Amino acid sequence: MKLFPAIDLKGGQVVRLVKGEFSTAHPVAGDAVETARAFKAAGAQWVHMVDLDGAGSGTRRNGAIVAAVAAAGLSVQLGGGIRTLADLEAVFDLGVRRAVIGSAAVAGPGLVQEAVKRFGQERIAVGLDVKGQSVRTAGWQADSGLDWLDFARRMEALGAAILIFTDIDTDGTLSGPPFERLAALQRAVSCGIIASGGVSSNEDLNKLAGMGLYGAIVGKAYYAGKVDLARAVREVRP
Known part of the structure; x- marks a missing residue:
């Protein structure tokens, strides 16, 4: 399993949120590049970045x-504000390895199909941000009314091969990942699934790896000292 330590950016600062609420944003590190270098020193190969x-x-x-x-040498997976093919070109020009399409996949699903066709499946992920049974958009603030599993199936049909599933109610809470919901998503689609939200320990990561x-x-578990990243890299890497 690949590990994606996270850097969320707001106003140039490295911050974390609780359950996606912008009002809860608080700094957790002084410098994004130094934070990324620490990830790399621990053995991480990727970093998940969000432009809040x-x-x-x-x-x-x-x-x-x-x-x-x-x-700095890490493969960057970036989400936040990517709405068009021109946006994708722009972020790839920054050196981003993989772009995450979130709200735009709801507003115009055809973008996912075009993006995969132009850039390849490995470079595109679809963000599946879920609260209850519904997909959320606009930085998790708007309810799309779309059922999350139906939406996941539609994204797979359009060519998406990687889904990033975030259970908003567990994000930033250190309460443990939503294992049952992740298993339901695995049954619904054959896409590669990246779990986001709720990780509280190395044991959680080992259990996610065991799910395949x-x-x-x-995110928060690293900054709060709950996860030993170097140990996690050793334990979950294939």
Whole structure:
């Protein structure tokens, strides 16, 4: 299983949220590039980055930081404010390895199909941000009314091969991942699934790896000292 330690950016700062609420944003690290270097020193090969300014408003504002992290030698998976093919071109020009299409996949599913066709399945992930049974958009603030499993199946039919599943109610809570929901998603689609939200320990990561997931994102648990990243890399790497 691949590990994706996370860097969320808001106003140029490395922050974390609780359950996706922007009002809970609080700094957790001083410098994004130094944070990424610490991830790399622990053995991580990827970093999951979110431009929260872009996720909320649709306008990305942290491109220079993203480019600097990419130049530090980690493969960057970036989400937030990616709405068009031009946006995808722009983030790939920053050195991003994989782009995450979230709200735009709901508003215009054809973008996913076009993106996969142009850039390849490995470079595109679809963000499946879920609260209850519904997919959320606009930085998790808007309820799309779409059933999450139906939406996942539709994305797979359009060519998506990687889904990032976030259970909003567990994100940033250190309460443990939603294992049963992840298993339900595995039964519904054959896509590679990246789990996001709720990780609280190395044991959680080992359990996710045991499920055969493609990857897991580690955010608050790392910054709170609940996860030993170097140990996790050793234990879950195939």
